[in-house]
Amino acid sequence: MNNDPKISVQVNPDEDTEWNDILRAHGVIPEKPPSPTQQLEEALDEAVKKQYENRLENKDLEELNELEDEEDEEFLNFYKQKRFNEIKKLSEKKKFGSIIPISKNEYEDEVTKASKDSYVIVHLSLQSNLQSRLLNSLLQELSKKFPELKICEIPAQRCIENYPETNCPTLIIYHNENVLKQYITLTQLGGNSTTLKDLEKVLVDLGAINENDKRLVINDEDEDLQESRRLRFAKKSIRNNDQDDDDDDDDFYD
Structure with a gap:
């Protein structure tokens, strides 16, 4: 005859009782998960x-x-x-500080391979194009403000034969021998109203400039001057829309 009957006791393991603490200490019931x-x-x-x-x-x-x-x-x-x-x-x-003109034969060394050590920005330009002249002006400012960035410029059709003028300016950003971003014209950046801040934002997003860099706060131009420039380029765009300045383009680069 069994004189040691076992009685089944129901235990709620989630309760905070002294008995449950004893059972947890002996591994009978699991530790209570944190609330x-x-x-x-x-x-x-x-x-x-x-x-x-x-x-x-x-x-x-x-x-x-x-x-x-x-x-x-x-x-x-x-x-x-x-x-x-x-x-x-x-x-x-800080080893650059200005726009570097390059030729087609130099592209691989000066751009693709150079992007192993730094961010490289390339402007495929067309001098007769208003936005291309605007971009060139902004890149000049950018090169002085962030001389650690390598900024190159090459006439688009000297880089790629028969490159469409309607694709100018083209802006390409390289790093680690890869193209990180490409802009065909300035449409996505702000068109004729593109500013230095627009370019800086792109470079911050890509990691080329640290978002906490104090130089981002220092602007060489006040808002009135930027607005004046925007209006000037807008007026030139209307006035020169149908003009063809290919001869001037050749004189500029030759």
Whole structure:
């Protein structure tokens, strides 16, 4: 006769009881999963902590120097050294600073192969085209502002035989020997109203310029001057729409 009958006991493993704690400690029932509220609170705490730890991440040297009386010296020096290293690395890349005219025979070396080490921007140009002259002007500004970018220019039909004039200007952006982006005319960038900021946005999106780069904030032209330029090019577009300046084009490049 069995004198040790076993009694089945129903246990709710989700309950917070002392008995359940004992069972969990002995592996009889699984550990209670954390509540969604608890997980959310922990995630928020971690986000706040990370934000505080990285509060100096996007500050430049001048802003860091202003915090000397507010921040821990060792912590502040870490970010200062980081900024120094970034400035040094950037200065080593600053080797262009102007538009580089190239020929068809130079294209592979000056553009495709060169894009292994830097971002390369190519303008397939047509001097008689209004938008091409506008783009050339903007690329001149861009080259001075971001001299680490290699910007090349070649007359479209000298690069590709019988290249349609209606495709000019063509803007091509290379990196790691690949074409990242191509624009046929400035239609997608803003047409005759395209600005330096439009080009900068494209380059930020492609990773050619860091979105936190302070140079993006510094504009060489105020809004009134940009509007004046936009109107000037718009008037020229209407006036020269039907004119053919191929001879001028040859004089310009020869």
